[in-house]
Amino acid sequence: MYPWGAPQYRRARRLCTDFMSTVASNNPKPQASTRITGWFAEWVSDWGELVISSCVALGDFCLFVLSTFRWMFSRIPRGETLWPNFYQVGVSSLPVVALTGTFIGVVLALQSSSQLGHYGLTNQLGGVINLTLVRELGPVLAATMLAGRVGSAMAAELGTMRVTEQIDALSAMGADPIHYLVVPRFLACLLFIPTLTIMADFMGVAGGYFYSNIWLSIDQHYYWTNSAKFVNNFDLFTGILKSLFFGSAISLISCYQGFNCKAGAEGVGKAATSSFVFAFIVILILDLSLGLTLKAVYESWYPGGTY
Amino acid sequence: MMIEQLLDQEQESIVDVESLSVTFGNQEVLKDITLRIPPGQTLALLGESGCGKTVLMKSIIGLVKPTDGKIEFDSENINQLTERQLSRMRLRYGFIFQNAALFDSMTIGQNVAFPLRQHGRFSDNQIREMVLSRLSEVGLPDSVVFKKPAELSGGMRKRVGLARALIMNPELIMYDEPTTGLDPIMSDVINELILRTRSRNPVTSIVVTHDMHTARKVADRVVMLIPRQRLDPGENQIIFDGSVKELENCRDRRVQQFVNGEAGERLMEMRADDHDQ
Numbered sequence: 001m002y003p004w005g006a007p008q009y010r011r012a013r014r015l016c017t018d019f020m021s022t023v024a025s026n027n028p029k030p031q032a033s034t035r036i037t038g039w040f041a042e043w044v045s046d047w048g049e050l051v052i053s054s055c056v057a058l059g060d061f062c063l064f065v066l067s068t069f070r071w072m073f074s075r076i077p078r079g080e081t082l083w084p085n086f087y088q089v090g091v092s093s094l095p096v097v098a099l100t101g102t103f104i105g106v107v108l109a110l111q112s113s114s115q116l117g118h119y120g121l122t123n124q125l126g127g128v129i130n131l132t133l134v135r136e137l138g139p140v141l142a143a144t145m146l147a148g149r150v151g152s153a154m155a156a157e158l159g160t161m162r163v164t165e166q167i168d169a170l171s172a173m174g175a176d177p178i179h180y181l182v183v184p185r186f187l188a189c190l191l192f193i194p195t196l197t198i199m200a201d202f203m204g205v206a207g208g209y210f211y212s213n214i215w216l217s218i219d220q221h222y223y224w225t226n227s228a229k230f231v232n233n234f235d236l237f238t239g240i241l242k243s244l245f246f247g248s249a250i251s252l253i254s255c256y257q258g259f260n261c262k263a264g265a266e267g268v269g270k271a272a273t274s275s276f277v278f279a280f281i282v283i284l285i286l287d288l289s290l291g292l293t294l295k296a297v298y299e300s301w302y303p304g305g306t307y
Numbered sequence: 308m309m310i311e312q313l314l315d316q317e318q319e320s321i322v323d324v325e326s327l328s329v330t331f332g333n334q335e336v337l338k339d340i341t342l343r344i345p346p347g348q349t350l351a352l353l354g355e356s357g358c359g360k361t362v363l364m365k366s367i368i369g370l371v372k373p374t375d376g377k378i379e380f381d382s383e384n385i386n387q388l389t390e391r392q393l394s395r396m397r398l399r400y401g402f403i404f405q406n407a408a409l410f411d412s413m414t415i416g417q418n419v420a421f422p423l424r425q426h427g428r429f430s431d432n433q434i435r436e437m438v439l440s441r442l443s444e445v446g447l448p449d450s451v452v453f454k455k456p457a458e459l460s461g462g463m464r465k466r467v468g469l470a471r472a473l474i475m476n477p478e479l480i481m482y483d484e485p486t487t488g489l490d491p492i493m494s495d496v497i498n499e500l501i502l503r504t505r506s507r508n509p510v511t512s513i514v515v516t517h518d519m520h521t522a523r524k525v526a527d528r529v530v531m532l533i534p535r536q537r538l539d540p541g542e543n544q545i546i547f548d549g550s551v552k553e554l555e556n557c558r559d560r561r562v563q564q565f566v567n568g569e570a571g572e573r574l575m576e577m578r579a580d581d582h583d584q
Contacts, residue, residue, distance in 0.1 A: 160411075168370050169408035173422045173471075174394040 064178075064256050068186055071179040081184040089150055090192035094199055097145050101200035104137055105129065105207030113216055122216070126223035127230030129208040134231055138201035139239045140287055143246035145200075146193060147279040151254035154185055155275035158258025159268040167259070177259070186251040193247030194240045201239065234301075238294050245286050253279045321346040321479065321511050322367055327376035329362050335535055336362050338544060340376070342530065346478075349505060349512040351526035351551075353519075353565065358532045359544070360515040361405075364481050367513070368400050369393050380479070398426055401472030401480040405487060407464040409456035409471070415442075416452035419471045426475070441470040445500055462493035469500060480504065482514045486521050498524045519566060522551060529554045533561055 108129050116122050158181060161167050170177045205227075212218045257275040261267045298307045320343035327340040336359040344350055352360045365371040367378055369385045378385050380396065388396060409418045419438045423429050429437070439449055445466040456464055465485060472480060482501065486494035498521050505512060505525075516522060522529055531547035531554070538544060547554055547562050555566055564570075 164406060164411075165404045165408040166410055168365070169402070169404055169410070171370055172368055172397060172400065172402040172404075173425060174397040175421075175425050176390060176394065 060260075061252075061256055064182075064259070065252055067178050068182050068252065068255075071176060072183050072186065075179060077179065077184045077187070081180060082187065085184045085188035086192065088153075089146065089188040090195060093146060093149055093192075093196055096149060097142050097196045097200050098203045100141055100145055101133075101138065101203035102207035104141055104200075105133060105204035105209075106211045108132060108137070108204070109208040109211040109216070113212065113218075122218055123222035124226050125212050125216075125218055126209070126225075126227035129212070130205055130227045131230045131235060133204040133208070134201050134235045134239050136239075136287070136291075138204060139197045139243040139246060140283060141204075142193060142196040142200040142243060143250060143283045144280060146189065146196060146247065147250045147254075147276050147283065150189070151250045151279050152272040152276050154251070154254040155258040155261070156268055156272040158255055159261030159271035162259060162261045163263055163268060182251075182255045182259075185255055186248065189247040189251035190244060193243045193250075197239055197243040201236075234298060238290075241294070242287060242290050245290060246283050249282045249286060250279045253282060319345045321381055322513075323377075323379040323382075324363070324367065325377045325379075327363070327366060327378060328374045329359070329366060329371060330374045337366075338535060340532075340544060342545070344511060344513070346511050347509050349501070349514065349525055349527045351522040351529045352513060352515045352532065353517070353522060353529055353547075353554075354532035355534065355565065356517070358534045360532055361483055363532070364402075364483060364513055364515055368397065368402055368481065398422070398475050399478045401475070401477035403465070403468045403472050403480070403482045403485060405483045407456070407468035409464055409467055411456055413455075414452065415447075415454050415456065415459070415467050418456065418467060419474055421471065422475045437474060438470075441474050442467070444473070444503075445470045446496070462489050462496065465489065465497060466500070469497075469504075473504060476508065477510065479511045479513070482512065482516075484515055484517065486516065486518045494518065494521070495524075497521075501525045519568075522554075526551055531562060531565065537561060 167177045254275040257271045261271040295307045322344040324342040329337040420434050485497045
């Protein structure tokens with residue numbers, strides 16, 4: 001499942017073994033041409049193995065996602081598995097998302113004000129800050145915090161359950177681990193990430209306003225008028241729709257990493273780390289592709305409008 | 308007559324493993340294993356670490372998918388069952404994991420009640436009574452019900468695992484190294500519990516163990532596996548199948564090494580294997 005480490009280790013080990021056997025038997029060095037051909041063949045073989053194992057991992061992930069959807073629509077999870085996850089995602093994550101949202105709003109105001117000040121457009125600050133927050137930073141920030149705070153914890157918890165055979169124990173007692181463990185986590189992330197996004201948006205807007213109004217003394221009338229002019233309902237919809245995709249990706253990637261955790265403390269640590277790294281990369285890729293798609297949708301719905 | 312006897316034998320076995328092979332990546336763990344277990348028998352599965360005992364047991368319960376071969380439980384091929392059918396089938400199994408595999412986030416009471424809540428339609432009162440009765444059968448006081456698994460000792464956790472496995476009155480109980488990591492007295496307590504479980508209910512048991520004392524005490528039949536690296540060409544991985552007495556009199560060098568706990572030339576063999584790899 002984690003092919004990127006294996007070829008290097010194997011090659012290093014093979015090189016060490018070759019070196020040891022050469023020293024031990026005092027063999028003459030192989031011809032330079034044979035050495036280069038051998039090295040090239042190994043290089044091709046390693047890359048081939050990497051490509052194949054990546055395809056296998058992707059296929060395995062797709063089957064995992066399909067199985068999650070199948071269980072989600074075939075049987076509702078029990079309340080005792082849902083509520084703790086809803087609480088973890090929806091309630092426990094709120095303070096940290098609110099705090100980061102506030103700071104991002106303030107920092108955005110700080111950086112944009114000096115840039116816009118050069119062109120005498122400081123009154124437009126509200127529009128710039130709020131549009132950026134509602135469309136991009138709010139959803140991406142909430143998703144990043146969720147991936148870091150909840151996603152890694154999910155991967156570590158499920159990884160520990162895998163290592164200590166608790167997932168096997170669930171199967172052995174006739175409970176499907178995907179239905180019991182993954183579906184509640186997926187639903188929690190899917191249903192509650194919009195609320196986290198709205199919280200990040202709100203606190204960011206509030207932080208940006210207080211900095212602009214109190215520190216920079218920008219007239220609140222211009223601030224809010226320009227905000228209303230720039231930000232419309234479609235922007236809010238864009239942000240919340242993106243967050244649904246981010247939430248799904250975070251939960252599925254984290255649970256998959258936990259389910260495929262390797263043995264030992266190192267395996268659990270790797271599962272937690274790689275769940276965050278993969279989730280973050282996927283969030284950024286999804287952000288770009290959804291941004292492009294939604295721009296195209298907006299332009300087809302409102303042919304004269306500017307996105 | 309011969310055919311009738313063979314048919315009778317087939318009907319008698321509750322677990323029927325036929326030409327089972329399991330491969331993980333490039334590593335072939337089990338190859339061509341054939342094993343029939345009649346109802347009510349207690350079978351000890353012996354063998355050194357890494358020979359595939361646990362994999363064989365997990366294949367029987369459907370936790371590991373075989374690469375080749377067939378596994379039947381009560382004449383049903385478990386690899387052809389859907390997930391739901393397999394879930395229902397697993398109610399008839401009890402599995403005691405090596406480290407008990409109790410759910411950390413739940414109390415002991417919730418752990419033992421888990422299979423009942425998952426499948427049964429029992430009232431809370433019935434569940435409470437059944438949990439307390441199972442816990443007392445394995446020698447645990449009522450006070451452990453509200454404790455978390457981390458607060459218990461290794462021996463207590465194993466006994467909770469046994470209580471959890473027994474709560475649905477399974478027909479087949481599988482013990483994965485039940486005495487590993489326990490002191491001699493606690494090991495014998497577990498052995499006694501295995502015997503008592505068998506005397507109370509007509510269950511079939513498979514005990515994966517390294518412990519010859521356990522094998523001597525509980526087993527009707529002993530099957531010994533060895534790692535594939537130690538096999539002679541064309542030899543089957545099951546190198547011994549018989550009673551405990553026959554095992555002790557077996558002339559095979561590898562069997563004797565295991566029974567007497569002697570390393571012999573094994574260290575040299577392992578070094579050679581490592582060098583070949």
